[in-house]
Amino acid sequence: MGAVTVITSGKGGVGKSTVSAGLAAAFSARGRRVLLIDCDAGLGCLDHILGVAEQRVFDLADIVSGRAEPADAVYACGTLPNVFLLPAPGSQEDVVSPAIMKQLTEAFSKYYDHILIDCPAGVGNGFASAVAGAQRALVVSTPDPVCLRNSNRTRQLLEQLGVPQQRMVINRFSSRNFRLQGFYPDLDTVIDAAGIRLIAVIPEDPLLAAAAARSEPAPANCPGALAFGRLAARLEGEQVPLAPLQKF
Numbered sequence: 556m557g558a559v560t561v562i563t564s565g566k567g568g569v570g571k572s573t574v575s576a577g578l579a580a581a582f583s584a585r586g587r588r589v590l591l592i593d594c595d596a597g598l599g600c601l602d603h604i605l606g607v608a609e610q611r612v613f614d615l616a617d618i619v620s621g622r623a624e625p626a627d628a629v630y631a632c633g634t635l636p637n638v639f640l641l642p643a644p645g646s647q648e649d650v651v652s653p654a655i656m657k658q659l660t661e662a663f664s665k666y667y668d669h670i671l672i673d674c675p676a677g678v679g680n681g682f683a684s685a686v687a688g689a690q691r692a693l694v695v696s697t698p699d700p701v702c703l704r705n706s707n708r709t710r711q712l713l714e715q716l717g718v719p720q721q722r723m724v725i726n727r728f729s730s731r732n733f734r735l736q737g738f739y740p741d742l743d744t745v746i747d748a749a750g751i752r753l754i755a756v757i758p759e760d761p762l763l764a765a766a767a768a769r770s771e772p773a774p775a776n777c778p779g780a781l782a783f784g785r786l787a788a789r790l791e792g793e794q795v796p797l798a799p800l801q802k803f
């Protein structure tokens with residue numbers, strides 16, 4: 556049975572989809588078989604990021620309604636070996652119920668090493684549905700007080716919904732901006748503000764944004780991709796240190 560991880564956040568636009576795609580690429584590089592499930596009904600973007608938008612015919616809602624068999628709505632990502640995408644429903648009305656998401660993830664987990672669920676922004680029905688089948692959550696946050704306050708709220712909601720295993724991913728980190736903004740003296744204070752254990756720091760890396768816009772994988776040796784490699788290793792239980800942050 557594969558590990559089911561939901562990628563969530565307390566605030567929209569902080570990098571959930573970027574982390575989902577980057578982590579899938581990193582697991583692929585480790586030889587793993589990965590299914591990404593895009594739960595951002597109406598606003599899904601992983602089909603574009605992974606370059607499967609053109610092939611896409613069916614999505615998550617089609618499986619649930621019986622219009623498609625599960626295998627028909629799963630698309631192989633041509634640029635990343637062993638990475639597959641189940642695209643998000645095209646309409647926000649088609650949010651899948653938590654009970655069905657649980658069944659689906661359980662059924663799919665037999666065929667993959669990792670299932671990564673990209674959560675929509677906010678903490679409404681889409682959130683409850685996305686987290687329903689997950690064993691653990693990555694809470695993505697930028698290192699600023701507003702986002703971290705919301706991460707703390709997300710932590711509590713995840714606990715209420717039965718996902719106590721949580722780790723924090725600080726995204727878009729730049730030591731220069733961190734110093735200039737002066738919100739926090741150091742990263743330890745950031746982690747205290749969110750109350751979730753840190754598992755990765757992903758740098759601000761324009762190559763990640765450029766690759767996503769072009770539907771291409773990020774260059775394997777760019778700082779962002781290297782950080783995703785370390786995150787993938789840590790999620791598989793390896794003792795890998797965080798990168799020296801002064802480099803970011």
Ligand SMILES: Nc1ncnc2c1ncn2[C@@H]1O[C@H](COP(=O)(O)OP(=O)(O)OP(=O)(O)O)[C@@H](O)[C@H]1O
Binds near residue numbers: 570595757758761
């Ligand atoms: N580490 C990074 N370095 C540079 N740009 C980034 C980084 N992470 C995310 N971005 C950019 O930030 C924007 C928002 O990222 P993304 O779409 O992944 O966020 P999201 O949390 O999934 O948003 P939503 O809540 O709308 O689903 C995108 O343009 C993306 O390319």
Ligand SMILES: [Mg+2]
Binds near residue numbers: 674
């Ligand atoms: Mg997103």
